[in-house]
Amino acid sequence: MSSATLAHDYTARARLFGGNRMKLGVMAFNCSHGSTITTVPEAWKLNWPDTKDIAQAVDRAGMEALLPVGRWKGYGGPSNFNNCTFESFTWASAIGAVTNYCTVLATVHVPLVHPLMVAKMAATIDHVTGGRFAMNVVCGWFKNEFDMFGAHMRPHDDRYKYATEWLDFVRRAWTQDDEFDFTSESFNAAAVWSQPKPLQKPHPPIMNAGGSPAAQDFTTRYCDMNFVILKDRTYLECAKAQIDHLKQMARAHGRETRIWIHVYVVCRESEKEAKDYLNYYVYEKGDWEAAGNLLKIFGLHNQTLDAKTLDGHKAHFIAGHGGYPLVGTAEQIVDELGKLADIGVDGCLISWVRYKEELAQWNAEVLPLMVQAGLRAPFAPAQTSRAAAMPSRVGGAAVA
Numbered sequence: 001m002s003s004a005t006l007a008h009d010y011t012a013r014a015r016l017f018g019g020n021r022m023k024l025g026v027m028a029f030n031c032s033h034g035s036t037i038t039t040v041p042e043a044w045k046l047n048w049p050d051t052k053d054i055a056q057a058v059d060r061a062g063m064e065a066l067l068p069v070g071r072w073k074g075y076g077g078p079s080n081f082n083n084c085t086f087e088s089f090t091w092a093s094a095i096g097a098v099t100n101y102c103t104v105l106a107t108v109h110v111p112l113v114h115p116l117m118v119a120k121m122a123a124t125i126d127h128v129t130g131g132r133f134a135m136n137v138v139c140g141w142f143k144n145e146f147d148m149f150g151a152h153m154r155p156h157d158d159r160y161k162y163a164t165e166w167l168d169f170v171r172r173a174w175t176q177d178d179e180f181d182f183t184s185e186s187f188n189a190a191a192v193w194s195q196p197k198p199l200q201k202p203h204p205p206i207m208n209a210g211g212s213p214a215a216q217d218f219t220t221r222y223c224d225m226n227f228v229i230l231k232d233r234t235y236l237e238c239a240k241a242q243i244d245h246l247k248q249m250a251r252a253h254g255r256e257t258r259i260w261i262h263v264y265v266v267c268r269e270s271e272k273e274a275k276d277y278l279n280y281y282v283y284e285k286g287d288w289e290a291a292g293n294l295l296k297i298f299g300l301h302n303q304t305l306d307a308k309t310l311d312g313h314k315a316h317f318i319a320g321h322g323g324y325p326l327v328g329t330a331e332q333i334v335d336e337l338g339k340l341a342d343i344g345v346d347g348c349l350i351s352w353v354r355y356k357e358e359l360a361q362w363n364a365e366v367l368p369l370m371v372q373a374g375l376r377a378p379f380a381p382a383q384t385s386r387a388a389a390m391p392s393r394v395g396g397a398a399v400a
């Protein structure tokens, strides 16, 4: 897509499926501590005024995505990492109302929310945002959260069978104009009716964040984007093989998948300063107890990373919830982003220790270098108002 189109089509489908070579977003600031399991006093403290400021700064910078994590409970330890969280659909609706260009995602735990409820909430947010909504579908692994809901945590691969039925139900509610019955192993719904339909046709983009073979099968058959944890960060050719495999699987199912990863960023004037700060918040002030609690439960319930790999990733979990490190000067970070684009990463979702300040630095120092490097086009928003721009952006779809 040309930069001219970028300036006028802000639907999630246009921005996430086309556009910049390396797409960007910011994630996890709907949770206390964001993605950083540390006791440093400057760690992210959840509050709405700062949340709104961050979202609007991301939006003005022309980034593609804002992603909330689906989280309901903390992990204990001195930081009680992620113990305070804004619920993701209500967050997305409010964020959507105060932004203009950015895709706003919600993360949904499929076993915890009924598909008809999700279809309705998503359609509502798609209207609120003028077609800028997308949805991250997760099957869950944090058993303590399921216990709060009294919900059954299925055996691993059955989670993705359930997700297949669940997503089928959501899609029917999004696309079928008349009433329908939905009968499957897990659902028995009669005369289902859902209006309005989402503005985006056929529906908002779907992301999935699983990584096991069962999840890969699900994501490459039914989703548009896979939110991937790169298993090997030392050799990019191994990461490339992981990405190629997913893209080939999707092609075999007659689809295309886009690969997004989580990156944690420490950008400083010198590489040494960046590494010193990383060492400070991870090794001096990291909450290894909370990280241990998280990894113990994750280790029991995921089939993405084996125990040895997880143990090797422990510092990455403290530094940024297992994300990929972008630590160094702005030039080094852009160089690394270029390498990630070369191996097939379509988008990066960023977390920082101090979202507000480091986002401002990113916008001032890193984004212009990404433009110079050809990874992104300069962002030049259309001069039309949101309301005026909306109908043409979604093909004239209207509330029924």
Ligand SMILES: Cc1cc2nc3c(=O)[nH]c(=O)nc-3n(C[C@H](O)[C@H](O)[C@H](O)COP(=O)(O)O)c2cc1C
Pocket (backbone or CB within 6 Å): 068, 069, 070, 071, 107, 109, 137, 138, 139, 140, 141, 142, 208, 209, 210, 211, 212, 213, 214, 215, 216, 227, 228, 229, 261, 262, 301, 302, 303, 304
């Ligand atoms: C980048 C990324 C983001 C994720 N976000 C969430 C989330 O918000 N909530 C959640 O419960 N699980 C989240 N997960 C966990 C996955 O959905 C999945 O349950 C986990 O990686 C285990 O994968 P598996 O089910 O394929 O074994 C995330 C995983 C990754 C890699």
